[in-house]
Amino acid sequence: MxxxxxxxxxxxxxxxxxxxxxxxxxxxxxxxxxxxxxxxGGKVPGLTVEQTKAFVEAPSPLAFWRKFRGHTQAQLAAEIGIAQNYLSDLENGKRTGDVALWLRLAKALDLPVETLVDDAD
Missing domain, CATH: 1.20.5 (Single alpha-helices involved in coiled-coils or other helix-helix interfaces)
Structure with missing residues (x-):
């Protein structure tokens, strides 16, 4: 030490x-x-082996958790008040969005916001 x-x-x-x-x-x-x-505490669900593989292969944590929660891009975008193509850009790392947007996404997906953000970001 x-x-x-x-x-x-x-x-x-x-x-x-x-x-x-x-x-x-x-x-x-x-x-x-x-x-x-x-x-x-039940805020983040455990994942099966198949789900873990899907998480690793997803373009971003946001993309994985949106699908995991059963939302289409159009549904989630409408729920939080953004365009579907903007959500697509967020999921694919083409845009970043502000903190308020990420908080709305987290609330809509019932997850802690840090769950949606890639550690590399």
Whole structure:
């Protein structure tokens, strides 16, 4: 384990400096714990082997979860108030959309918003 340096900021806050690898390991552990809690809490369903394969092969998490929830692009787009071709562009990574849009998508699909966003994004 690398050395962590503790200090007090000029404002009186206790701070720590740690190596980037350790920070990233802590972030990964927190992400994993959050995903596990979402699964255990029923917010994200478990997937079968076939569904997992479909998830990996989907162009994006959004595309997978839309299909998983039984929506067509036209249905989901209408529900959240966007054009179907815009949703297609989101699913295929051609457009990004703003945070409010992703929150509407998450609500419509009854999933945490982070479930819809690819880690590479």
């Amino acid at each position: 690398n050395k962590i340096v503790y200090f007090t900021s000029p404002g009186g806050d206790e701070m720590a400096i740690l190596p980037r690898a350790e920070l990233e390991a802590l972030q990964d552990a927190a992400d994993h714990a959050g995903a596990l809690a979402a699964y255990r």
